[in-house]
Amino acid sequence: MAAPAPLSPLAPKFYAELPPIDGVRLAAGAAGIRYQGRTDVVLAVFDKPAAVAGVFTTSRCPSAPVDWCRDNLEGGTARALVVNSGNANAFTGKVGREATELTAKLAAKAVGADESEIFLASTGVIGEPLDARKFEGVLERLAADARADAWIDAARAIMTTDTFPKVATAKAMIDGVEVTINGIAKGAGMIAPDMATMLAYVFTDAAISSEALQKLLSRGVKDSFNSLTVDSDTSTSDTLMLFATGAAEARGQRKVKKARDEDLEDFAEKLDALLVDLAQQVARDGEGARHFIEVQVTGADSDKAAKRIAFSIANSPLVKTAVAGEDANWGRVVMAVGKAGEKADRDRLSIWFNGIRVAHNGLRDPDYDEAAVTTEMKKDTIVIRADLDIGDGAATVWTCDLTKEYVAINGDYRS
Amino acid sequence: MAAPAPLSPLAPKFYAELPPIDGVRLAAGAAGIRYQGRTDVVLAVFDKPAAVAGVFTTSRCPSAPVDWCRDNLEGGTARALVVNSGNANAFTGKVGREATELTAKLAAKAVGADESEIFLASTGVIGEPLDARKFEGVLERLAADARADAWIDAARAIMTTDTFPKVATAKAMIDGVEVTINGIAKGAGMIAPDMATMLAYVFTDAAISSEALQKLLSRGVKDSFNSLTVDSDTSTSDTLMLFATGAAEARGQRKVKKARDEDLEDFAEKLDALLVDLAQQVARDGEGARHFIEVQVTGADSDKAAKRIAFSIANSPLVKTAVAGEDANWGRVVMAVGKAGEKADRDRLSIWFNGIRVAHNGLRDPDYDEAAVTTEMKKDTIVIRADLDIGDGAATVWTCDLTKEYVAINGDYRS
Structure with a gap:
């Protein structure tokens, strides 16, 4: 059996003290x-x-x-x-x-x-x-x-x-x-x-x-x-x-x-x-996690469509490895929106990392500050927001990044 | 830009020579x-x-x-x-x-x-x-x-x-x-x-x-x-x-x-x-691949169901990391069959790795030879077969294992 993994860097600083519950x-x-x-x-x-x-x-x-x-x-x-x-x-x-x-x-x-x-x-x-x-x-x-x-x-x-x-x-x-x-x-x-x-x-x-x-x-x-x-x-x-x-x-x-x-x-x-x-x-506490990721999808065709797109982003190995690498790779977010199978118009799509808009109306945002994004990507929590600008559907889902440690924990390398 | 990755261990030993095509x-x-x-x-x-x-x-x-x-x-x-x-x-x-x-x-x-x-x-x-x-x-x-x-x-x-x-x-x-x-x-x-x-x-x-x-x-x-x-x-x-x-x-x-x-x-x-x-x-040539995986699903409710189940197995990070670790982890194959959303009866399911049946009728196969499976899992090609025993649907899909190198190639670690 593998040795227990070290405490997640995303663990809470202290645990809530739970009071008794009668019964x-x-x-x-x-x-x-x-x-x-x-x-x-x-x-x-x-x-x-x-x-x-x-x-x-x-x-x-x-x-x-x-x-x-x-x-x-x-x-x-x-x-x-x-x-x-x-x-x-x-x-x-x-x-x-x-x-x-x-x-x-x-x-x-x-x-x-x-x-x-x-x-x-x-x-x-x-x-x-x-x-x-x-x-x-x-x-x-x-x-x-x-x-x-x-x-x-x-x-x-x-x-x-x-x-x-x-x-x-x-x-x-x-x-x-x-x-x-x-x-x-x-x-x-x-x-x-x-x-x-x-x-x-x-x-x-x-x-x-x-x-x-x-x-x-x-x-x-x-x-x-x-x-x-x-x-x-x-x-x-x-x-x-x-x-x-x-x-x-x-x-x-x-x-x-x-x-x-x-x-x-x-x-x-x-x-x-x-x-x-x-x-x-x-x-x-996701296996090997180094970043907590919140994916917010807005402006989708429906709430259901928004959730499917949000999960497509949150489950994408390429989005998750990019966050592990502290790389604001919005091209992969576009890819994940596109593959979700829900209505999307690439020329209306906008994407933010921790509040910084990196892509707008189907193009790299000409005004975004690369250095500011780089600083944000080093933080524990990364909020990826994708706005489709075609409806009122919204959803939020959570995940973590995909690191070499995830592979190590689950790969149980015998070599 | 990252240095080019070393040649895949799964690369062909020689390349086919393509003849001219008129026109x-x-x-x-x-x-x-x-x-x-x-x-x-x-x-x-x-x-x-x-x-x-x-x-x-x-x-x-x-x-x-x-x-x-x-x-x-x-x-x-x-x-x-x-x-x-x-x-x-x-x-x-x-x-x-x-x-x-x-x-x-x-x-x-x-x-x-x-x-x-x-x-x-x-x-x-x-x-x-x-x-x-x-x-x-x-x-x-x-x-x-x-x-x-x-x-x-x-x-x-x-x-x-x-x-x-x-x-x-x-x-x-x-x-x-x-x-x-x-x-x-x-x-x-x-x-x-x-x-x-x-x-x-x-x-x-x-x-x-x-x-x-x-x-x-x-x-x-x-x-x-x-x-x-x-x-x-x-x-x-x-x-x-x-x-x-x-x-x-x-x-x-x-x-x-x-x-x-x-x-x-x-x-x-x-x-x-x-x-x-x-x-x-x-x-x-999948990024970081060390094993080529063929997933065969048989006995499913329909060919469409079989393909969905096969992709559920082939896309599962846990199945793919298990193959990377050369571990015949059939429990994860069960998991991937179960999550596919298609008809399945866990008590009829059988699973093979490279032709060796490791699970049968909802249980670990009592007769399987652990040493033989371990030898098979070291090979370049791993064939995972899941038989659902409920119909005639069949499908085959291909993928590769999920290794630390995949994360490294796509994570572009800056730290």
Whole structure:
């Protein structure tokens, strides 16, 4: 196994401190799935059934835990969440399904719940059978040890090729009562040698029905995790879940049943911002990343067209290597706009790097200051904006640059 | 400007020697567009009007020469072709259109033809104005110097980041008369620092109408150049053209007017094979390539689905870095199948590397010999086969691995 990569130069200077959330307790432990000398399994316990919502990978070859969660989501309530790192339990056939069943059985026993209220995720190597017997004893101990303040421990235990734990927190008002939202995430490449995947879990003490939660989450994912790409590769295991314990009801919050309820306005706003924060942290920890890239597309034929063009730019190896080389190579941005397949008029296109317009109306901008652009390209964050000047469609997506380190991390050179 | 990259380890051991083709003469010269000490412009002269067909980039932001060729193709005949390297004349607005007009005017004068019978291409940097005045005098000299045996010179003059010239030749029988087909191509990355693009020109002395030629070419491109990817980035300038001088008519070949004419069967077959040969050479010269990759998808829902899945595998940075690392990482192939968005059943999927089955029916193949696979992965050519076992759809595409050298070539590191 390769040595852990050094901390991303784009890592946050400090990690947010996540406050307790009534009704959730967490613990991280070591089950020895693959890694030695580190934690690799997290148990989140909901003392009372929590409302739950989830969004999963669009892969046609999803992992066994993704199938499991999709099935259990119909019940609408959760009593525990188990996440392990080191093995993705993906492409493991019948053995994989049996491993999810055993894990759920062990977790259900540990927390005194039904298996249909247990949610699972696995991240790590694909195609290796996951030996769920290793969770035996471990999950019971974690259930006993679970604490309200173990957020950073949980965020660390689910890391694979991540170089830093990803956490975020927010407060929101519902019906005059303050509620808390905490989130943890992991992800670095979509799939990686000791493998990666995108997992994110958000918890709140708000009292919201699972139907309303699902709508909020499905809406919020669009401009956050679904506006994110590291290497255009989609994991078999991507999972985003939202749990609401409802503990705020005891503090006087009326339980909200409909997503369109006006009382959810502030909560939805804070949730969306927290999802964006977590998604951006994943891009900042992209394998080998040295620059965080925000791609803004404006003036496209529609929002959908804008997003497709933005992803065409964000996924282009040539745009990403140019940013790695700190080269404001707008010709490659033109290329990426052109190949997106959406309506574009090359003679109306304008392009900016960090606010400096380098191309305008189909030509190099005669006024731009090369030295100023060179200085901007050395910064951690590069904002590439492309305006098509043909409509009102707009979209923003995030990614990172493509460096030799990405190839080294994923190439596992044997020579 | 970066030093030229060393010869690709996948370069052919020798170059095919291209015989003369009656009715075509070529010459290469130095116009000093960007490169010093090398040729950078090619003129092909057709002594009598040749039938012509073309297929161009799907980019919505095509270069000025692409627009020019599309317009002139309607006339159906060619008297000359001018290709320059060093500057793509793309995203150059009105100035770019003027440059194509001037180039065509100079070429028309040099060969004594009408501008509507001149075809053009430019490959190199995007967004820099092309100073077509540099062709003044040069094209006239080339017209005077043009010879029947300058094929390799022509193939060299159109190179950008290519490390070797790409040539191919074939003989075919039409109506009992032997005809010759010669092709030259260039391409390494879709766009690159001293920039690349895919250009290919095929010439024959066969007597075939331009309508029939166009049908043959549009059909042949599907399983050759449109089954090729280096980095998923589509150039603004990609051009494939086919010229038929008709000189074989003097040797008794009846001119063929319809693509479905049975007399074209052998020609079409040889043409298709030559296009595949040239396309594979482009993949072998992919920027930084150390392995040539053939992706075969079988058992898909349809041929279209198979091709989409094959490109999903061939464009996956994680699959490509795994091959660079000589790692038979079939988990990443599963991932790429899953993300393609086409019908797939993970529990029916099987995967082979160079004929060794590593995964079967949704599981690691219990019988595969790790040592044998390791030996295979060191070879120059890696054939990845994925069988979906749900239908009859099949497709084959070619690419190369993704190495640190690709990032270095395109990153133009300034640090």
